Amino acid sequence: MSQLQQERSRSAGQATRAPATPAPGRRRAEAKRAAGRGFRKGTTWLLALVWLVVVAAPIYYMIVASIEPTSVYLSANPWFPTKGITGANYGAVFSSGIVSYFFNSVIVAGSTTILAVAVSLLAAYAIVVHGSRWTGIVFRCFMVGFAVPIQALMIPLYLAILRIGLYDSLLGLILPMAAFSLPITILVLVNFLRDVPRSLIDAMRVDGAGPLRVLLRLVLPLSWPAIATVGVFDLVTSWNNFVFPLILTQSPSQATLPLSVFNFEGNHLQNVPEIMAAVALSAVPLFVLYLVARRRLMAGLAAGLGA
Amino acid sequence: MAQTAGRRPRWIRGWWPAWFLLPPVALFAGFVVLPIVLAVLLSFCSWNGSSAIQFNGLANWQQFIHDSSALAALERTGVLVVASWLVQEPIALALGIFAAGRQRHRAVLTAIYFLPMLISAASLGILWNLLLSPVNGGVMYASTHFGLFFLDHQWLSDPDLVMGTVIVLVAWEFIPFHSLLFEAGTRQIPRSIYEAAAIDGIGPYRRFFRITLPMLRHTIVTSSTLNLVGSLTVFDLIYTLTSGGPGQSTRVLALAQYLEGFESLDFGYASALAVVLGVLAVIVSMLLIGVTGFGKMRSQSEGA
Numbered sequence: 001m002s003q004l005q006q007e008r009s010r011s012a013g014q015a016t017r018a019p020a021t022p023a024p025g026r027r028r029a030e031a032k033r034a035a036g037r038g039f040r041k042g043t044t045w046l047l048a049l050v051w052l053v054v055v056a057a058p059i060y061y062m063i064v065a066s067i068e069p070t071s072v073y074l075s076a077n078p079w080f081p082t083k084g085i086t087g088a089n090y091g092a093v094f095s096s097g098i099v100s101y102f103f104n105s106v107i108v109a110g111s112t113t114i115l116a117v118a119v120s121l122l123a124a125y126a127i128v129v130h131g132s133r134w135t136g137i138v139f140r141c142f143m144v145g146f147a148v149p150i151q152a153l154m155i156p157l158y159l160a161i162l163r164i165g166l167y168d169s170l171l172g173l174i175l176p177m178a179a180f181s182l183p184i185t186i187l188v189l190v191n192f193l194r195d196v197p198r199s200l201i202d203a204m205r206v207d208g209a210g211p212l213r214v215l216l217r218l219v220l221p222l223s224w225p226a227i228a229t230v231g232v233f234d235l236v237t238s239w240n241n242f243v244f245p246l247i248l249t250q251s252p253s254q255a256t257l258p259l260s261v262f263n264f265e266g267n268h269l270q271n272v273p274e275i276m277a278a279v280a281l282s283a284v285p286l287f288v289l290y291l292v293a294r295r296r297l298m299a300g301l302a303a304g305l306g307a
Numbered sequence: 308m309a310q311t312a313g314r315r316p317r318w319i320r321g322w323w324p325a326w327f328l329l330p331p332v333a334l335f336a337g338f339v340v341l342p343i344v345l346a347v348l349l350s351f352c353s354w355n356g357s358s359a360i361q362f363n364g365l366a367n368w369q370q371f372i373h374d375s376s377a378l379a380a381l382e383r384t385g386v387l388v389v390a391s392w393l394v395q396e397p398i399a400l401a402l403g404i405f406a407a408g409r410q411r412h413r414a415v416l417t418a419i420y421f422l423p424m425l426i427s428a429a430s431l432g433i434l435w436n437l438l439l440s441p442v443n444g445g446v447m448y449a450s451t452h453f454g455l456f457f458l459d460h461q462w463l464s465d466p467d468l469v470m471g472t473v474i475v476l477v478a479w480e481f482i483p484f485h486s487l488l489f490e491a492g493t494r495q496i497p498r499s500i501y502e503a504a505a506i507d508g509i510g511p512y513r514r515f516f517r518i519t520l521p522m523l524r525h526t527i528v529t530s531s532t533l534n535l536v537g538s539l540t541v542f543d544l545i546y547t548l549t550s551g552g553p554g555q556s557t558r559v560l561a562l563a564q565y566l567e568g569f570e571s572l573d574f575g576y577a578s579a580l581a582v583v584l585g586v587l588a589v590i591v592s593m594l595l596i597g598v599t600g601f602g603k604m605r606s607q608s609e610g611a
């Protein structure tokens with residue numbers, strides 16, 4: 001059916017272009033081209049389906065393996081639950097305390113996002129509205145942060161967090177995560193604020209509003225789309241951050257989801273279905289977010305990647 | 308600009324931005340800039356995590372020059388970076404252009420294509436570790452029961468194969484990100500260019516090489532920068548997948564500096580390796596940004 005629709009839409013497209021064509025000698029060339037188009041289309045769809053299998057098969061496997069009884073996993077077909085399904089693996093994951101890790105992740109990712117966006121908005125507002133040489137220099141300093149990878153700073157961060165007494169605390173995760181989110185958050189907000197009409201700010205200024213008042217009453221309400229976009233990016237990156245909890249926490253009570261899944265694997269080495277259940281559960285929140293706000297999430301990720 | 312400056316209210320010219328910039332600058336200075344300085348300083352010190360930090364001059368750097376395992380890690384990192392770029396960019400480009408089509412069934416496929424982006428890299432490492440397990444892992448099962456004989460290898464325990472496995476899995480992880488970039492880039496190409504090309508009777512291959520590819524050049528540079536720096540610093544996936552093993556077969560630089568520090572407790576030497584990693588990342592991004600100009604990269608996305 002979809003094929004048909006496509007066919008129709010294509011012929012419709014040709015019809016609108018038609019007036020130039022009908023020289024009879026061209027008809028054979030036209031047919032040849034159509035055949036070539038069909039071949040290309042076929043190849044495209046074949047490759048698209050191959051990639052679909054490459055992407056979907058591991059995710060499908062994760063779900064199927066997580067509902068197979070652990071007793072039969074090693075002898076059963078792991079791709080199809082032929083020997084019955086069970087929810088026991090998920091029960092085991094829940095009783096391992098995943099709910100508390102989930103809340104740790106909510107606290108860490110939520111606070112990181114709010115903190116990063118709030119201070120970035122202050123910075124972006126000052127940089128754009130003031131627009132002087134020295135705020136420009138500050139802006140460039142933030143942008144240098146893009147080039148510095150987290151992975152190269154694990155040890156000094158560990159040392160710093162240890163020395164200021166924030167080791168093994170959620171706050172000790174939130175502050176560095178927010179700091180590393182600043183470059184991208186500031187860049188996206190600066191680009192957005194540059195498009196806010198100057199005349200609006202001037203109009204408020206004539207009414208005697210100060211910088212803070214203009215920010216709260218004018219710029220903040222206008223900036224919600226940009227805030228949501230970059231906020232989503234910060235949320236996803238901090239939710240999935242594995243390095244910081246790995247090096248900056250040690251007690252299980254401070255672990256976030258990605259680290260807890262890794263620890264869970266270490267403690268259940270023989271039990272593949274239970275590990276799969278843990279991996280699947282850790283992915284559920286972002287999958288849900290993807291379902292309800294796909295467009296926003298994709299826009300956020302694209303913005304975060306510098307598009 | 309110059310004329311409006313005179314009419315600007317006093318608060319526009321004042322020092323109030325200093326107060327607004329204080330929180331972000333403090334946060335950035337404390338947790339990004341200070342660690343950069345500390346990393347360099349620590350690379351000239353010895354520290355085992357609990358003892359006092361002691362200056363030991365160039366000892367770590369001399370050790371680095373003579374450490375064949377670190378140099379092998381450097382080489383592995385190079386292979387990973389180059390192979391990742393070669394594998395990921397063409398596939399991501401093709402997928403991005405495909406995803407930019409507006410038909411409904413493409414949208415459904417694309418929605419699935421982007422799923423790997425949502426799973427944390429650590430979870431992906433665990434997932435693939437189990438999938439590739441020789442003990443009834445899904446891939447092993449498929450090779451013996453579904454007739455996919457070419458899958459019948461020790462993907463994670465054969466030292467000659469495992470780096471290839473890592474390259475493929477890193478590609479699996481990152482291709483969705485890059486195809487998302489290319490999708491956005493392709494959608495920004497004005498339709499009118501293609502319509503004009505169609506009227507001129509330009510074929511699909513020339514259309515791709517003469518229109519699509521040149522119009523995507525900024526996206527290609529952005530994506531390549533992120534790709535090179537990203538694969539230079541891949542850590543989570545390899546750590547949860549193989550921890551650098553078997554032996555040292557997948558011990559890339561990012562892993563080497565972590566293991567030297569947090570497992571061997573030689574934080575001074577690990578810092579030297581981390582500095583090498585950081586400098587390489589800065590050089591790569593500076594080179595690529597220098598080629599295009601950071602401002603250009605920005606103004607292009609603004610203008611579109």
